[in-house]
Amino acid sequence: MLSYLGATAFQLFIYCWFGNDMMLESVSVANAAWDSAWPDIKSKRFRFGIRMITHRSQKVILITAGGFANVTLDTFTTILRAAYSCFAVLKKVEN
Template identity: 40%
Template sequence: MYLPTPAFQIFIYCWCGHEIMEEGLSVSRAAYSSGWVGAGRRVSRGVRVLMCRAQRPLLLTAGKLYPVNRLTFVSLINASYTFYALLRQMRDR
Protein backbone atom coordinates (compact mmCIF):
# COMPACT_ATOMS: atom_id res chain seq x y z
CA MET A 1 0.00 0.00 0.00
CA TYR A 2 2.94 2.33 0.60
CA LEU A 3 4.52 2.03 -2.85
CA PRO A 4 1.72 3.53 -5.03
CA THR A 5 1.65 6.85 -3.14
CA PRO A 6 5.26 7.97 -3.87
CA ALA A 7 4.98 6.58 -7.40
CA PHE A 8 1.86 8.68 -7.98
CA GLN A 9 3.61 11.79 -6.62
CA ILE A 10 6.56 11.26 -8.96
CA PHE A 11 4.15 10.66 -11.83
CA ILE A 12 2.39 13.99 -11.21
CA TYR A 13 5.70 15.91 -11.28
CA CYS A 14 6.90 14.14 -14.40
CA TRP A 15 3.59 14.53 -16.24
CA CYS A 16 3.39 18.26 -15.47
CA GLY A 17 7.03 18.78 -16.43
CA HIS A 18 6.44 17.06 -19.76
CA GLU A 19 3.34 19.15 -20.44
CA ILE A 20 5.23 22.38 -19.69
CA MET A 21 7.99 21.35 -22.12
CA GLU A 22 5.43 20.61 -24.85
CA GLU A 23 3.68 23.95 -24.32
CA GLY A 24 7.03 25.72 -24.51
CA LEU A 25 7.55 24.32 -28.00
CA SER A 26 4.24 25.74 -29.18
CA VAL A 27 5.17 29.32 -28.20
CA SER A 28 7.40 29.77 -31.23
CA ARG A 29 4.69 28.48 -33.57
CA ALA A 30 2.08 30.75 -32.00
CA ALA A 31 4.33 33.81 -32.36
CA TYR A 32 5.02 32.96 -36.00
CA SER A 33 1.30 32.52 -36.70
CA SER A 34 0.41 35.92 -35.27
CA GLY A 35 -0.03 38.95 -37.50
CA TRP A 36 3.47 40.34 -37.00
CA VAL A 37 4.39 40.71 -40.68
CA GLY A 38 2.53 43.98 -41.23
CA ALA A 39 3.38 45.36 -37.78
CA GLY A 40 5.96 48.02 -37.04
CA ARG A 41 9.69 47.50 -36.94
CA ARG A 42 9.93 47.25 -33.13
CA VAL A 43 7.10 44.71 -32.94
CA SER A 44 8.48 42.51 -35.70
CA ARG A 45 11.95 42.59 -34.13
CA GLY A 46 10.49 41.65 -30.75
CA VAL A 47 8.52 38.77 -32.23
CA ARG A 48 11.61 37.49 -34.05
CA VAL A 49 13.60 37.55 -30.81
CA LEU A 50 10.73 35.74 -29.05
CA MET A 51 10.65 33.06 -31.76
CA CYS A 52 14.41 32.51 -31.57
CA ARG A 53 14.38 32.17 -27.79
CA ALA A 54 11.32 29.92 -27.80
CA GLN A 55 12.94 27.45 -30.21
CA ARG A 56 15.30 26.30 -27.48
CA PRO A 57 13.45 23.55 -25.64
CA LEU A 58 12.60 24.02 -21.99
CA LEU A 59 14.29 21.54 -19.71
CA LEU A 60 13.03 21.06 -16.19
CA THR A 61 15.50 19.19 -14.03
CA ALA A 62 15.36 17.65 -10.60
CA GLY A 63 18.36 18.84 -8.64
CA LYS A 64 20.18 19.63 -11.90
CA LEU A 65 20.73 15.89 -12.30
CA TYR A 66 18.07 14.52 -14.62
CA PRO A 67 15.17 15.91 -16.65
CA VAL A 68 11.64 15.67 -15.27
CA ASN A 69 9.45 14.18 -17.99
CA ARG A 70 7.47 11.03 -18.77
CA LEU A 71 10.54 9.11 -19.95
CA THR A 72 12.22 9.76 -16.60
CA PHE A 73 9.13 8.47 -14.79
CA VAL A 74 9.14 5.24 -16.79
CA SER A 75 12.84 4.69 -16.15
CA LEU A 76 12.38 5.32 -12.40
CA ILE A 77 9.51 2.84 -12.21
CA ASN A 78 11.51 0.23 -14.15
CA ALA A 79 14.53 0.68 -11.89
CA SER A 80 12.37 0.50 -8.77
CA TYR A 81 10.69 -2.69 -9.90
CA THR A 82 14.03 -4.27 -10.82
CA PHE A 83 15.42 -3.44 -7.39
CA TYR A 84 12.28 -4.78 -5.71
CA ALA A 85 12.43 -8.03 -7.70
CA LEU A 86 16.11 -8.47 -6.81
CA LEU A 87 15.46 -7.95 -3.11
CA ARG A 88 12.51 -10.33 -3.19
CA GLN A 89 14.56 -12.99 -4.95
CA MET A 90 17.36 -12.66 -2.39
CA ARG A 91 14.85 -12.93 0.47
CA ASP A 92 13.33 -16.13 -0.95
CA ARG A 93 16.68 -17.94 -1.01
Protein backbone atom coordinates in the same frame (compact mmCIF):
# COMPACT_ATOMS: atom_id res chain seq x y z
CA MET B 1 3.11 -0.01 2.90
CA LEU B 2 1.35 -0.42 -0.43
CA SER B 3 -0.66 2.76 0.10
CA TYR B 4 2.55 4.64 0.95
CA LEU B 5 4.22 3.41 -2.25
CA GLY B 6 1.15 4.31 -4.29
CA ALA B 7 1.01 7.82 -2.80
CA THR B 8 4.73 8.35 -3.45
CA ALA B 9 4.41 7.15 -7.04
CA PHE B 10 1.38 9.40 -7.57
CA GLN B 11 3.24 12.42 -6.19
CA LEU B 12 6.20 11.71 -8.48
CA PHE B 13 3.79 11.26 -11.39
CA ILE B 14 2.22 14.69 -10.75
CA TYR B 15 5.64 16.40 -10.86
CA CYS B 16 6.57 14.56 -14.03
CA TRP B 17 3.21 15.27 -15.68
CA PHE B 18 3.46 19.02 -15.16
CA GLY B 19 7.16 19.05 -16.07
CA ASN B 20 6.30 17.31 -19.34
CA ASP B 21 3.39 19.69 -19.94
CA MET B 22 5.64 22.71 -19.39
CA MET B 23 8.20 21.31 -21.84
CA LEU B 24 5.52 20.81 -24.52
CA GLU B 25 4.08 24.30 -23.97
CA SER B 26 7.53 25.90 -24.25
CA VAL B 27 7.98 24.21 -27.63
CA SER B 28 4.61 25.47 -28.81
CA VAL B 29 5.49 29.13 -28.08
CA ALA B 30 7.83 29.35 -31.06
CA ASN B 31 5.30 27.66 -33.33
CA ALA B 32 2.52 30.02 -32.23
CA ALA B 33 4.68 33.10 -32.80
CA TRP B 34 5.79 31.85 -36.19
CA ASP B 35 2.24 30.96 -37.27
CA SER B 36 0.92 34.41 -36.39
CA ALA B 37 0.36 37.00 -39.11
CA TRP B 38 3.66 38.74 -38.38
CA PRO B 39 4.71 39.21 -42.06
CA ASP B 40 1.61 41.37 -42.59
CA ILE B 41 2.42 43.71 -39.68
CA LYS B 42 4.25 46.89 -40.69
CA SER B 43 5.60 47.77 -37.23
CA LYS B 44 9.33 47.01 -37.07
CA ARG B 45 9.19 46.87 -33.28
CA PHE B 46 6.47 44.18 -33.36
CA ARG B 47 8.35 42.13 -35.97
CA PHE B 48 11.53 42.41 -33.91
CA GLY B 49 9.62 41.21 -30.84
CA ILE B 50 8.28 38.18 -32.73
CA ARG B 51 11.79 37.32 -33.92
CA MET B 52 13.11 37.62 -30.36
CA ILE B 53 10.33 35.38 -29.02
CA THR B 54 11.06 32.82 -31.73
CA HIS B 55 14.79 32.95 -31.07
CA ARG B 56 14.41 32.68 -27.29
CA SER B 57 11.90 29.86 -27.43
CA GLN B 58 14.21 27.62 -29.45
CA LYS B 59 15.73 26.54 -26.14
CA VAL B 60 13.25 24.20 -24.44
CA ILE B 61 12.33 25.00 -20.83
CA LEU B 62 12.72 21.97 -18.58
CA ILE B 63 12.36 21.25 -14.89
CA THR B 64 15.33 19.29 -13.63
CA ALA B 65 15.78 17.16 -10.54
CA GLY B 66 18.98 18.35 -8.94
CA GLY B 67 20.33 19.46 -12.31
CA PHE B 68 20.99 15.93 -13.53
CA ALA B 69 17.62 14.55 -14.68
CA ASN B 70 14.79 16.16 -16.61
CA VAL B 71 11.41 15.83 -14.90
CA THR B 72 9.26 14.41 -17.71
CA LEU B 73 7.04 11.40 -18.24
CA ASP B 74 10.00 9.55 -19.79
CA THR B 75 11.88 10.00 -16.52
CA PHE B 76 8.87 8.71 -14.59
CA THR B 77 8.74 5.51 -16.63
CA THR B 78 12.50 5.07 -16.27
CA ILE B 79 12.21 5.40 -12.48
CA LEU B 80 9.36 2.89 -12.35
CA ARG B 81 11.28 0.39 -14.47
CA ALA B 82 14.40 0.76 -12.32
CA ALA B 83 12.37 0.40 -9.11
CA TYR B 84 10.65 -2.73 -10.40
CA SER B 85 14.00 -4.21 -11.49
CA CYS B 86 15.46 -3.61 -8.03
CA PHE B 87 12.38 -5.12 -6.43
CA ALA B 88 12.61 -8.20 -8.65
CA VAL B 89 16.29 -8.69 -7.85
CA LEU B 90 15.71 -8.32 -4.10
CA LYS B 91 12.77 -10.71 -4.24
CA LYS B 92 14.89 -13.25 -6.11
CA VAL B 93 17.75 -12.95 -3.58
CA GLU B 94 15.30 -13.34 -0.69
CA ASN B 95 14.12 -16.72 -1.96
